Amino acid sequence: MNGLTSGFGAWNPIAWALLFVGILVVSFIVRSLGNKGYKRGTGQTKVFLSGNEEPDTPDALHVRGDHLYWGMIDGLSAYYRRVKAWHTGILSDYVAWFVGVLGLVFVILVLVR
């Protein structure tokens, strides 16, 4: 069974996929031994909202996508403040950054060599 070899390690995706499917089937069988029933259309199927009235429409329960990385942005706010300030929205500024970083990489490469 051939796999991918990096020279430092190896990975065989087919072996993993076979193993994964095998264990998935076993997990499915184990789960199917459990109780699958519940009372549809009762208060049981309303989501838990800490005692608040549950709205009937899914839209009213939606949490907006811009909260997605809130923890990361809040935790690293000092970094994000600085980086956001650099984002001027002017194309020539971005090209200048690109050329500058490229030049820096070349200098590092020359120094390393």
Next chain:
Amino acid sequence: MSGTLLNAVWQGIVILVGGTLLGMIYKGLDRKLAAQMQGRIGPPIRQPFFDVIKLMVKENVVPDHAVGWLYNLMPLLSLASVATLLFYLPLGGFQPLLGGFGDLILILYLLAVPSIAMVLGGFAAGSPLATVGAQREMVMMMAYEFPLAITFLSLGWTLSTFMPGAHVFSLSVLAANPLWGMVGPLGVIGLILLFAALMIVTPAELAKIPFDIPEAETEIAGGILAEYSGRNMAMFYLADAIKMVVMGSLTVALFFPYGLSGLVGLSGAWGSVIDVAFYLVKVFVVIFFAVIVVRVAFARIKIGQAARLFWLPITGISLLGMLLLTLDRFV
């Protein structure tokens, strides 16, 4: 050929069943010892087995606005993906069953799969609290993956300087060649720092206090798992138990792969028995210090604090460890 395959299947069953049972026992020990440390009696060590049996007979509620197929599939994906990890790790002093088919880089990726399954399950629940929990889990993953990757890469790179051309990211090679005896004083300090980083990443990977932020019962009522119940919850419970064994075994394989059989002059079956027993103790010690002591000693931190902690001090510790290992090899 068929004999080899049969042997591999047999070993696979032992690994799967053994890893699950071991995870449940460690989970029981975790709860018992944490209770004892807090002056409580605590549940019996076999309590996790009772919990799973009880969950299996409870109703398996699917919320009204949930994406049903995704909601039901994710617990299975989480359990199956975490169980595959057992086959790439040296367990009980034995070579990994699929050691030649996957390395440390694969393990780094596979460790993310159960968490991604939990995130998708949380989003699919159609509940605001589960969505917030899923978002927190995503941020947690983004936070701890970087120091974890630095730790793995540093170990592999250092070994490559001693063994050029070898498959240095293979767990078999890493476990057979512990770096402690190879590197100089600077390298030993670097290894200690990398070990410390991995010990701090471990409770985050397992979503235990102080990093149980995606579940946070007192704030978001279980968050990512708030809506799960019955047999679906049992699957996540089992996945969590296996992940505990995975993280413990990974730490042991990378930093403490030593056996006792050679030291006491035993070989054959008795040598294997003593090596397996020693491995169980080592995994327990890792779990004891990385999970049990930490969760008794600390309170839950906020998600912003966790992101800052992993991206600044813990990444700093792992980068310093990498730098010291590099200096050790070239200065």
